[in-house]
Amino acid sequence: MADPSPESRTPRDPVAEAADWFALHDAGTLTPEQQLAFQSWLSESAENRDAYAQIEGAWAAFDEVRADDVPAGGSPSRPMRGRAAQRASAPSRRRLGVLTLAASLVVLAVLAPELMMRLQADAMTAVGEVRELPLPDGSLAVLDTNTAIAIDFRQDDRRVALLKGRAEFVAAADADRPFSVLAEGGTATALGTVFAVRNVGQGARVMVTEGRVSVVYGDSRSAPERLVTAGQSVDYTAGQGIGEVASVDPFAASAWRHGRLIFENRPLAQVIEELNRYHLGTIRILDAAIGRRLVSGTFPLREPLRAVDALEASLGIKSTRIGDFLVILHS
Structure with missing residues (x-):
C-alpha cells in the first residue's frame, strides 16, 4: 500500500486516501510524523473528513461484533488497550466477573440462533457455495x-x-x-x-x-x-x-443454479445486495444516488468481485477496497 503522507502522494481520490489512512490506523503502524500528516490531511478539507468517516462507518458495519462489544477472551484490540489496562489495575474481582458474564451473554446472543439452526439442519451450504x-x-x-x-x-x-x-x-x-x-x-x-x-x-x-x-x-x-x-x-x-x-422470468430467476445472476433494470443497491450473498465480506455503496442507478446484465455469482469490476466499467463508478473483504463503491 502506498504511503498516503503528503510528501509521498500525488493527488488522489479522497476515498482512496481515506482507505489508506484507515488501513495504517487499523494496523497500528503510524509513526509520529505520519500521525501529524494524517491530522493535516483531515484539516485540508471537509471532503477528506467525510471520506474518512464513511470508511470508518463502512468498516464498523462489516465488523458487526467488535472487540469493544466482547471484552473477554483473547487480546483486546487497539481501541480497547487503554481501557483494558485500567480494568486490569482495578482490584475488584466482582467487576471482572460482571464483565466476563456480560461478554459471555453478548457472545451467546450473537451465536445462539446460528447454533440452534445448525443443530436443526440436515444440510447446509457456505457463503458462495451452491450444491445439489x-x-x-x-x-x-x-x-x-x-x-x-x-x-x-x-x-x-x-x-x-x-x-x-x-x-x-x-x-x-x-x-x-x-x-x-x-x-x-x-x-x-x-x-x-x-x-x-x-x-x-x-x-x-x-x-x-x-x-x-x-x-x-x-x-x-x-x-x-x-x-x-x-x-x-x-x-x-x-x-x-x-x-x-x-x-x-423463470430463466432469470433460476440463473443462480447455473452460476449466474441476471438483472434487468434493477437498482444498483438491489444488485449489490444480491452479490453480497455470495461474497465472504461486504460490498457497500456510499452514495445513495449511485444505488438508484439502474443495472441490466449477467454476472458470475462465484466471483462477485469480477461483477464489481464490470459494474465499475459500465456505470463509470469507482471502488475502494480494503483487501477483498471490504469494497466501497463511490463516484
Whole structure:
C-alpha cells in the first residue's frame, strides 16, 4: 500500500486516501510524523473528513461484533488497550466477573440462533457455495449460498424446512405422500413440479419453474391459498399475509443454479445486495444516488468481485477496497 503522507502522494481520490489512512490506523503502524500528516490531511478539507468517516462507518458495519462489544477472551484490540489496562489495575474481582458474564451473554446472543439452526439442519451450504442434494425419495434439492434445510420424511408426507437462504426443489412424484416446503410460517406444496423457496426478511417467496404449487400462509384451515403455476411467484410476510400471484422470468430467476445472476433494470443497491450473498465480506455503496442507478446484465455469482469490476466499467463508478473483504463503491 502506498504511503498516503503528503510528501509521498500525488493527488488522489479522497476515498482512496481515506482507505489508506484507515488501513495504517487499523494496523497500528503510524509513526509520529505520519500521525501529524494524517491530522493535516483531515484539516485540508471537509471532503477528506467525510471520506474518512464513511470508511470508518463502512468498516464498523462489516465488523458487526467488535472487540469493544466482547471484552473477554483473547487480546483486546487497539481501541480497547487503554481501557483494558485500567480494568486490569482495578482490584475488584466482582467487576471482572460482571464483565466476563456480560461478554459471555453478548457472545451467546450473537451465536445462539446460528447454533440452534445448525443443530436443526440436515444440510447446509457456505457463503458462495451452491450444491445439489439428492433426497431420500428421489427428489432433488439445490441449495443456494448460505442456505440450510431440515428434512422430515414420513410414511404419509414429505416435509422440508427451509431454515435460511434459498433452495430449488425437483419433487419426485408420489401421490400418497405430498411434498411440502415450510418457510417463515408458510407452506408450499408441490403438485408434481420444480419450484424454489427463498427466505425474504420476515417472510418468503415461492417461484415455480414447472408444474403447480399450492402456497398457504398461516396455521388455520381458513388460511388463504394461492395456486402458483410455471413462470409465476408469490410472496408472504408477517403482518401483510400472502400477496397476489405475479409473473416472473423463470430463466432469470433460476440463473443462480447455473452460476449466474441476471438483472434487468434493477437498482444498483438491489444488485449489490444480491452479490453480497455470495461474497465472504461486504460490498457497500456510499452514495445513495449511485444505488438508484439502474443495472441490466449477467454476472458470475462465484466471483462477485469480477461483477464489481464490470459494474465499475459500465456505470463509470469507482471502488475502494480494503483487501477483498471490504469494497466501497463511490463516484
